[in-house]
Amino acid sequence: MKKVTGAADRIRRLEVQGATNVAFAAVEALVEQMKESKARDRAAIFEEFAEAKQILFASRETEPFMRNAIRFLEWKITEAEWNTNRELNELIHNIAEELLDSFMKARQRIAEIGAKRISSGTCVLTHCHSSAVSTMFRLARERGADFEVIVTETRPVYQGRITAKELLEAGIRTSMIVDSAVRSFIKRVDLVVVGADAITSEGNVINKIGTSMVAMAAHEARIPFYVVTELLKFDPQTIHGEYEAIEERSGDEVWPNAPGGLAIMNPAFDVTRRDHIHGIVCEEGFISPHSILEAVRRRYPWILEQGVSST
Numbered sequence: 001m002k003k004v005t006g007a008a009d010r011i012r013r014l015e016v017q018g019a020t021n022v023a024f025a026a027v028e029a030l031v032e033q034m035k036e037s038k039a040r041d042r043a044a045i046f047e048e049f050a051e052a053k054q055i056l057f058a059s060r061e062t063e064p065f066m067r068n069a070i071r072f073l074e075w076k077i078t079e080a081e082w083n084t085n086r087e088l089n090e091l092i093h094n095i096a097e098e099l100l101d102s103f104m105k106a107r108q109r110i111a112e113i114g115a116k117r118i119s120s121g122t123c124v125l126t127h128c129h130s131s132a133v134s135t136m137f138r139l140a141r142e143r144g145a146d147f148e149v150i151v152t153e154t155r156p157v158y159q160g161r162i163t164a165k166e167l168l169e170a171g172i173r174t175s176m177i178v179d180s181a182v183r184s185f186i187k188r189v190d191l192v193v194v195g196a197d198a199i200t201s202e203g204n205v206i207n208k209i210g211t212s213m214v215a216m217a218a219h220e221a222r223i224p225f226y227v228v229t230e231l232l233k234f235d236p237q238t239i240h241g242e243y244e245a246i247e248e249r250s251g252d253e254v255w256p257n258a259p260g261g262l263a264i265m266n267p268a269f270d271v272t273r274r275d276h277i278h279g280i281v282c283e284e285g286f287i288s289p290h291s292i293l294e295a296v297r298r299r300y301p302w303i304l305e306q307g308v309s310s311t
């Protein structure tokens with residue numbers, strides 16, 4: 001399981017960051033792993049697939065996009081006719097391409113929709129690094145909007161720096177603030193835009209720790225708060241009453257070599273209630289968080305059919 005354990009380690013260590021990158025790194029590793037399979041029959045291959053899936057699922061807890069993508073592969077190879085490893089490899093490669101292709105179309109549509117809300121003179125605040133949000137900003141810039149983005153540094157591992165570098169490269173006016181300065185600057189901004197790691201059946205959004213505080217500050221200041229995300233981040237387990245698990249990371253990220261006896265809590269994500277979200281920009285359009293389930297059912301019925309168990 002070298003390919004898969006290697007990818008899982010890179011994901012766990014944050015060498016691969018953000019829900020989208022995590023999902024595609026996991027899919028790629030799985031496809032490569034299956035290519036190396038020496039299993040002789042269907043049952044043995046599915047056993048290997050199940051083992052690989054468990055390793056990847058365990059790499060980061062709060063990543064339903066990765067789980068949905070892997071379940072999509074599993075569903076498709078379960079349904080299809082194939083006999084040899086060679087046939088399986090070709091099939092699995094094509095399924096991964098299909099997923100990537102549909103994702104790319106979704107991403108483009110999201111960027112098109114979101115970019116319409118960013119015109120010249122707009123000041124936008126964002127938290128963390130989201131590839132969906134960056135794509136939308138780049139498109140708005142390409143279309144000629146001259147706007148400004150305020151990026152939070154995003155403690156403890158500073159994903160805000162990735163965002164800031166990307167935006168500067170795209171020729172977007174960018175400034176950075178520390179996370180605790182959000183409320184001091186919120187009145188200067190016209191809207192807040194963030195990405196998502198998970199969307200629940202109630203329309204709540206899980207994103208980088210601190211997002212819910214940004215949302216509260218925006219709510220208090222009556223500033224619109226948008227989430228830019230593919231519906232592939234929907235977690236079907238939440239329909240069955242389960243809470244999205246929030247990954248707890250090492251305290252070393254907060255304070256390496258901290259004094260002995262100091263307990264450090266380091267949750268990677270938090271939950272932003274739907275009441276603080278003005279709109280979700282997704283491949284089904286600009287929607288209210290209240291209609292999330294309907295949108296997922298329309299666009300990806302397989303997510304609801306395949307994703308009912310925790311394995």
Ligand code: RUB
Pocket residue numbers: 016017018019020021127128129130131132133159194195196197207208268
């Ligand atoms: C990244 C993060 C991002 C979402 C969305 O957290 O919270 O906002 O994953 O990203 P981490 P994208 O750095 O801990 O993975 O839009 O690229 O899927």
